[in-house]
Amino acid sequence: MFNVFKFQSSMNNYRFFILSRLFFACFGFIGAQQVYAQSTPPAGKGKFTPIAQWYDDKGVAINAHGGGVLFKDNVYYWFGEHKVAGSAGNTSQVGVHCYSSTNLYDWKDEGIALPMSDDERSDIVKGCVLERPKVIYNAKTKKYVMWFHLELKGKGYSAARTGLAISDKPTGPYRYIRSYRPNAGKMPFYPKGTPDSDRVNATIVKEQDKFFMRDFAGGQMARDMTLFVDDDGKAYHIFSSEENYTLHVAELNADYTAHTGKFSRVYIGQQTEAPAIFKRNGIYYMIGSGCTGWAPNAARLFRAKSIFGPWEYLGNPCIGPNKELTYGGQSTYVLNVNGKKNALIFMADKWEPKNAIDGRYIWLPITFTGDDVKVVWKDSWDLGDLGK
Numbered sequence: 001m002f003n004v005f006k007f008q009s010s011m012n013n014y015r016f017f018i019l020s021r022l023f024f025a026c027f028g029f030i031g032a033q034q035v036y037a038q039s040t041p042p043a044g045k046g047k048f049t050p051i052a053q054w055y056d057d058k059g060v061a062i063n064a065h066g067g068g069v070l071f072k073d074n075v076y077y078w079f080g081e082h083k084v085a086g087s088a089g090n091t092s093q094v095g096v097h098c099y100s101s102t103n104l105y106d107w108k109d110e111g112i113a114l115p116m117s118d119d120e121r122s123d124i125v126k127g128c129v130l131e132r133p134k135v136i137y138n139a140k141t142k143k144y145v146m147w148f149h150l151e152l153k154g155k156g157y158s159a160a161r162t163g164l165a166i167s168d169k170p171t172g173p174y175r176y177i178r179s180y181r182p183n184a185g186k187m188p189f190y191p192k193g194t195p196d197s198d199r200v201n202a203t204i205v206k207e208q209d210k211f212f213m214r215d216f217a218g219g220q221m222a223r224d225m226t227l228f229v230d231d232d233g234k235a236y237h238i239f240s241s242e243e244n245y246t247l248h249v250a251e252l253n254a255d256y257t258a259h260t261g262k263f264s265r266v267y268i269g270q271q272t273e274a275p276a277i278f279k280r281n282g283i284y285y286m287i288g289s290g291c292t293g294w295a296p297n298a299a300r301l302f303r304a305k306s307i308f309g310p311w312e313y314l315g316n317p318c319i320g321p322n323k324e325l326t327y328g329g330q331s332t333y334v335l336n337v338n339g340k341k342n343a344l345i346f347m348a349d350k351w352e353p354k355n356a357i358d359g360r361y362i363w364l365p366i367t368f369t370g371d372d373v374k375v376v377w378k379d380s381w382d383l384g385d386l387g388k
């Protein structure tokens with residue numbers, strides 16, 4: 001339910017968020033001189049060690065931030081933002097990096113799946129901000145479809161577009177297609193059970209709907225995002241919209257290459273970022289974060305019977321030290337191992353905005369007691385810990 005006090009405190013958070021971005025833009029060079037140390041893979045293979053440095057088959061630190069994993073023909077493909085050293089790494093200088101694995105512990109470097117362009121006229125020219133890339137496979141077209149959050153070079157975070165790239169092979173090269181703000185001119189879909197207070201009234205615009213109406217004609221903002229393919233093959237793009245105040249769950253077309261115009265709004269006015277979705281026993285779960293830029297905050301769990309909602313807010317699912325700050329990380333994806341029912345991995349990033357390349361990965365098992373979902377901290381764990 002919308003509440004004016006929360007909305008004002010949200011506005012303060014938003015100011016903090018903008019100021020912190022400016023701060024990093026101005027002073028982020030501190031640390032840019034830090035030399036990035038490579039070393040051979042440490043002992044402990046066959047284990048996940050959150051926050052420790054993880055190395056690929058060449059002994060180079062894995063560079064795939066804000067990522068997601070595609071499972072295809074018994075191979076896992078991890079896609080993420082390739083970051084460079086210093087604060088320059090908060091912009092996209094290289095592209096989307098891809099790694100492959102058959103066991104989730106050992107990762108082979110597959111190179112840059114979508115390179116940034118040298119052409120200043122391209123939306124994805126070096127120096128733009130391309131974040132949170134996710135790839136899904138379309139069985140009908142046999143194409144690998146990548147969506148990401150795109151900010152145009154030199155425009156801060158104001159473009160708030162989603163971008164699309166397509167490939168014939170999982171590892172790429174991906175061909176950039178277009179970027180835009182989705183669902184222009186479309187009103188939301190209201191799943192059964194949506195309270196009246198959550199319905200947009202275009203004639204009497206409520207405070208929590210003002211950004212939605214502002215962007216109605218030109219398309220809705222699309223920042224932090226994930227993709228989800230349901231059991232029936234339909235795919236959804238879930239993203240932070242409306243100046244990050246409200247999440248949108250939007251249906252993609254049969255080719256996964258465009259938005260159909262059907263979408264719902266989730267947790268209106270409450271600033272959810274970093275969405276990650278999974279489905280278990282026919283119930284949809286979403287883990288996200290609050291909105292504090294690169295700084296960590298508490299994770300938030302939601303549950304729904306339909307992908308469009310209504311989504312029920314269930315609080316923080318994390319257990320263990322530093323649980324109020326998601327162990328220093330921010331969600332990026334939930335990986336369903338081999339499609340098995342209880343084999344779900346919570347994937348998060350521990351950001352290092354002053355030296356972006358040194359961001360780390362926090363992967364943890366998701367545990368269940370009945371339908372109760374928790375993420376539990378472990379210094380070290382393996383796939384045998386899943387489903388416990």
Ligand code: GAL
Binds near residue numbers: 293
């Ligand atoms: C975070 C967001 C990241 C990135 C960052 C920039 O809140 O989840 O993907 O956009 O802000 O400050």
